[in-house]
Amino acid sequence: MKQTMQGFFRLLKPYDYLIILLLIVGSFLPFVLFETQAQSQTGDRYAIVRINGQEVDRYNLEETTSLEKTYYPAKGQYNIVEISNGRIRVKEDNSPDQIAVKTGWIAKNGQTSICLPHKLVIEIKQSGAEDYLIY
Structure with a gap:
């Protein structure tokens, strides 16, 4: 050697x-x-929640201090999304692999949290940034 x-x-x-x-x-x-x-990049950061490719909610992370919301993508499916201190996460869901839950908190521009079985995507975007659609 x-x-x-x-x-x-x-x-x-x-x-x-x-x-x-x-x-x-x-x-x-x-x-x-x-x-x-x-x-x-300057400007407000937004968390965009999409289910099956359709935007269902948009949260301004600079203004929303605390929020917890449950989404029901299909019958028998749920995702609990939590926003706190300028960051967002999937707190709980009933998918078998728990990938979105294990992803944890996201807060930076371009970060995503994806729950494939429920077709739920959370993406962080900066206002004024180029628009790319993630399905």
Whole structure:
């Protein structure tokens, strides 16, 4: 193992090290760009609740201090959604996998909480941000 690593390093030229370094630094570029874009957006954040692709509620997270609401997507299905201190979550539902409940609180622009069996999607949007529809 040690000999193969030494043989590998002997094959590298001086510019190969520069290329490897640039690739490593460049791999962090998307993270920096997306984080910068998220921080630059101003305006109110909204939580959009959709069931089966149709918007059923929209909450301003900056103004709504505390709220708990139960949704009934279909017969025998329920989702309890809770809003508190500028964040939202699916507190409880009766889906078998509990993915939306395990997702926990979401508060940042672009975050989603999805309950697939009930076709319920909660998405955080910033006012003035580009509009992408998540089904």
